[in-house]
Amino acid sequence: MGRVLITARSVAANAEGRATLEAAGHEVVTHVGDGPWPEDEMRKVVAGMDAAIVGLDAVSDAVLSAGAPTLKVVARNGVGYNRVDVVAAARLGVAITLAPGANTVSVCELVFGLMLSLARQIPAQDMEVRKGVWKRALGCELYGKTLGVIGTGNIGREVIRRARAFGMSILAFDVVQHPELTDRPGVVYADRRKVLTEADFVTLHVPVTPDTREMVNAETLATMKPSAIIINTARGELVNEADLHHALTTGQIAGYGADTFSTEPPDVANPLLARPNVIVTPHAGAYTAESVSRCSVMAAEEVVRVLSGRPPRCPAPVPA
């Protein structure tokens, strides 16, 4: 049967995904690093494989071409495919599959973790208490605030459901208005500018496209409330980090919570990391036991389907 390369660290460590592949008779080859593999490494390891399950590794034209003689499918154990050249894959006849919905709840819960951490300064207060400093930081409630949601796909909508339970009202923006939200009390679709201008908290849930890349920049930050807090669990490329740093330093906005960066891992000298009003996590939004299990099995099932000649359930869209 087929040889399946796994470069996604969480999938490599997951027994269920591996069992799904092995039960179908496939040989599993794992190759994981400390972070995503660059193009050169991927080119070497993909050669001779029938399938690959990848994390945020580079899956460029050169990588796909190196694998193409045998490679039939590359499965992402997640949603974002900005590091996968889907156009080259289509040309070479390699299926690209995603795991939509599998990590939605986990990312959504981290969004609230970051929002509450910033609103109540939880990490800073925790550190002070440990140092013997018994001094309360004046926080703010989520209740009664406006949450701006940029992108009302799976994660955006999950965030909206929970934000309503917190008593927040929602201003949402998406290129496609979701029918579930258009007649929901407390949820209003508006244009992107209005969402950024009027929201107390803004949370980003869109892919990186020419339209969304650096959508948070000096110009848009200047329209935001000085009390505004931005949460970015989507992709670092949505934000111009230098402009954001300037806005956080000059009081143009109040805080930033990020799970994703334009370069991962970020340089330790990245000035954002020195700001007290910034809270960060290491692209860990999808990294829960439940999400890893769902994503691993979903990716493995897609590989099994394609290697048995069936079409994938969740192919990545290919731009026209």
Ligand SMILES: NC(=O)C1=CN([C@@H]2O[C@H](COP(=O)(O)OP(=O)(O)OC[C@H]3O[C@@H](n4cnc5c(N)ncnc54)[C@H](O)[C@@H]3O)[C@@H](O)[C@H]2O)C=CC1
């Ligand atoms: N931190 C993490 O570990 C994770 C990060 N992500 C990121 O979160 C993002 C959202 O994930 P999901 O909600 O699962 O994806 P999704 O595909 O369900 O939703 C994306 C939404 O963005 C909208 N959209 C696309 N282009 C747009 C534009 N130019 N302007 C406004 N809206 C636009 C789409 O219409 C869609 O509703 C992903 O793109 C991914 O990069 C996803 C999962 C885990």
Ligand SMILES: O=C(O)C(=O)COP(=O)(O)O
């Ligand atoms: O699903 C996504 O887009 C993510 O960012 C999660 O990435 P991961 O699958 O955990 O490497």
